[in-house]
Amino acid sequence: MNDYEVKVAKVKGEFVWHSHADTDELFLVVDGTLTIQLPDGDVTLSPGQLFVVPRGVEHCPVAAEEASILLIEPAGVVNTGQAGGDLTATHDTTLLDD
């Protein structure tokens, strides 16, 4: 959408703590439950609920059971932010562009 990407992900387990210095990041749960761990506490989302992590704020998503989520953020944002590591996704524009 415009210069944003809508990413669909199935997640289970704990991601890595990371942040995005230059952009907010929108999480929306489609199926299951997602908890977003934040410095000030946890936010738990059920289907249809969303949360926007402000730019620069450390966060670590975790799902006890498999959950389907949408992420919306500007094109090119790296999923692990500044943290890097094994969970960093390669970017497939064929799949991700609108």
Add this chain to the structure above:
Amino acid sequence: MNDYEVKVAKVKGEFVWHSHADTDELFLVVDGTLTIQLPDGDVTLSPGQLFVVPRGVEHCPVAAEEASILLIEPAGVVNTGQAGGDLTATHDTTLLDD
């Protein structure tokens, strides 16, 4: 999110045909069913499904029964696009800003 707004709406009935010259518009259904009428045909969305209407494309959302939807678009976009009319919403930044 950044300079975008996430709008929550309960809709029932038919909206007006309109377009947005300068922006794409993302519709996501949270509850119920939404049909987006487009020049090339209809797109019907169930909960968790989304569709992005490209900029400049005429569209007319319709819901036979009340549906809960999310719209994501840049801040300040007028809901009725170029069409105007009685369904044009006033913009309440207190409610709509993240």
